[in-house]
Amino acid sequence: MEQENEAGETDSRHPERQDVYDDFGRIRGKLGIKAWKARWVKRKYAFDMKDVPREAEWMKVLYSYEESQMPMDASSLNIFRIFGTNTGIFEIFVLQRTIMGPCWLVIKDVNIDGPGISWCKLQASVSSPRDMRPMGDGVPEPPPFTIMSLAARTVLNHQENKREISCASGGIWRDGMHYLRPLYLLFMYCTVRLDDLTPPEQL
Incomplete structure (x- = not known):
């Protein structure tokens, strides 16, 4: 230097x-x-x-x-x-604990938290990231899951100066992450272009 x-x-x-x-x-x-x-x-x-x-x-x-x-x-x-x-705190956590994607975790010294943090029925926390680690050999089969994925597009409502959902699509899968069989797709089609600058009240 x-x-x-x-x-x-x-x-x-x-x-x-x-x-x-x-x-x-x-x-x-x-x-x-x-x-x-x-x-x-x-x-x-x-x-x-x-x-x-x-x-x-x-x-x-x-x-x-x-x-x-x-x-x-x-x-x-x-x-x-x-x-x-x-670097985000979640990225540091998964790298240091070698959590590579969805997997079974061993969690010890769990504290059951009260409501208000998420929509989950049961909320828990640990005092140290070292209290969580991926499970080794002999892990159980994946549990049954019902998963829903949503995607939405919005346009600006110029009269109320806020964004509104103009169309949405969704997919539901069951039987766990290994299968991901789509059951149905729900679409709400738009009648206007998403990039149209015409105010909604003039359409």
Whole structure:
């Protein structure tokens, strides 16, 4: 890394861990991020950025999703690039717990929650993501499912200044995810073009 000293001269040096740590402390301070922790880890890189080494030591930073999101282009004198600033919490969860698609899960230390979070009859939570993991060998057969998929298109009601559903389609499948046999499709056909700009009251 090239760095300019007090005399205006440039020299190349490798930043120390403390330099990176202090720089990140200044970046998070400007964003108002209060509680955070970090440690140094080795990671491999497999994508197309040529200025990123294939394997290197990185400072892994953890802080709450309730704090401000770090900008993707955040950098400093000793920090060239920051990865994972816009990674969602669900993506991190399924990657760390190796949950690859629909599967049976082993869940321990479950807390039964009260109503109000979803439309499910039973709602439960765990205090740590480590309390959930995919079931190993000998998993049961998939349970019977009835699944409905809906798709809708909307148009703008200029008189009331809100969007309204102009057509919808749906499909229902039974007998679990392995079969997905469609039972019927329901269509509501539009009598106008979806991209027609004519106000509804003039049609």
